[in-house]
Amino acid sequence: MPRRFSCAWLKRQWGRLPFRHVILLVLGLAVVGEFYPFSNFPMYSNIVDEADVVYVTDQNDRILPMQVLFRTASSSAKKTYKRNLRDLCGPAGRSTDEATAAERAEAGRVTLAALHEDFQARRKKMRHLPVEGVTRLRLYARVFGVRDGGIAMGEPEKLAECDL
C-alpha cells in the first residue's frame, strides 16, 4: 500500500472533510430508514399524481367529525387503512394501487373496527359525543388526482360499514 494511503492519511483526510459528522449521520439515517427513532424522513419524497383520504359517515352518508368522535385524524386513519391494505397485498407481491375491491373492503373493515373500538372506549368517558340519530358507521375513501393540468375528484368509494 502506498504510504500516502496509510491510516494516518485517511484520518487526516477525514479530519479535513467538511461537515463530516453530518455526512456520516445522513448516510446512517438513509441506510437505516424507519427504525424508531431513526428515520430518513421520507415525507412527500415520492410524488405521485394522486392522493386519497378516508372519512366516516353515518347511515345517511352525513359526514362525521373524526377527531371529535374517535380522537383520530382522518390522515391517521388513512395511514392505518393503507397499512392494512399493504398487509393484504404484500404477500402476493402487489402494490396497494393494484388492490382488488375485496381487499380494499377487508382493509377498510379492519380500519373501521379499530375506529369503532376507539369510539366505544371514548364513549365510556365522554357522555356528550355528537352521535344523536347515528346507528351505523360507514368508512369511505376518496381520491384526488392531477389529470391533464386539472384536478380530478373521484367518486367516494364505500369501504366498510358497521353498527354503532
Add this chain to the structure above:
Amino acid sequence: MKGWWSEIVRQGQPAVFEDSPRLLFIMRLCFSLLLLSAIPWGSELFKEQPHPLGLAQWIDFTFLSRPAVARAAFFLSALGLAAYTAGKWPRVALTPAALCGVGFGTLAMSQGAQNHNTQLLVLCLLAQWIVHLVRGGGVAAGRQAVYWTNVVIASGYVVCGVVKLVRSNGIWIWKAPLLTAQLLKTNWSAYYDDLTPLPAWLEPMTRLFLEHPSLARVFFGSGLVLELAAILALLSRRWALVVGLALIALHLSISVVMNLNFTTHMWILAIFWVLPGLSGLLGRARLSDSAAPCKITPPGA
C-alpha cells in the same frame, strides 16, 4: 485558510459552539420542557402493537399503555430532566427520559398510523445522552452535547431533502406541481377531522399552481432547498439563526397551506438554533453599546 471556506473545513470542531453556561442552562430547561410535553406518554388505547416498528419487532412495549406505568415513567423522567437541567449527574439523569422517549414513541408508531413528529426530538435526546454517557458532566460536555444535537437536527433535514432527490431520480422540483393533489388531500383531511370549512384560498391556489407549474416548483422547491441548506447551520451561530428562522417560516407556511403541523420541530429549531443565535447577537449589541471593549468576544468566552 481564511474566510467562510475555512469555517466549512474547520466545521466539526465543537469550538464553534462555545455557548455560555447560562445559555446552556436555558437550552437544557427548554429542551426538558419540550421533552415532557412532546413525548407520547402512553395511551390506554395502545393495548396492542398491530404494526411493530423498530424495537417493537422484538420487545412488547404494550405494558407502557397502563396508566400507572405511564405515570411512573413520566414522574421518573421529569425528576431526571430536572437534575439534567440543573447540570447534575446528566449521565444518569437523562437515562429515564431517553428510554421512555424510545419506548413510548415506538409503541405509538407501532399502531399503524406512522408520523414523523417525535423522531427528531428523541434523536436529539439520544445524542445528548450518549455524549454525557461518554464524557460525563460539566460545561465542556454540555457544549459537546449541544454540538451533536445540532448535528442531529441538520442531518434530519438534510436526509429529508436527499431522500426526496434520490426517490425522484433528481427531478423532485420538476414533479412538484403534482403536489397540488396533496394540497387538496391535506385540507380535505382537516375538514373530515372536525368539519371546519375548507379555506377560501384553496381552490384559487390549486388552480394557480396547475395553470403555472413553475410557480408550484418555486413554492415547493424552496422547501427542498432549505432542507438541504440546513447543513449550513453548523458553520456558526449566525448561520444557525438565519437557517433556523427560515426553517421555522417554512414549517409555519406548511402548517397554513397543508395543515401539517410540525410544532416539535419548530421548538427544536427555536431552542438550539434561534435562541443561541439571538443570544450571540444581543451579547454583541451590548458590547458595542458599552463601547468599552474593542474586541468582540462570544458570550461565556
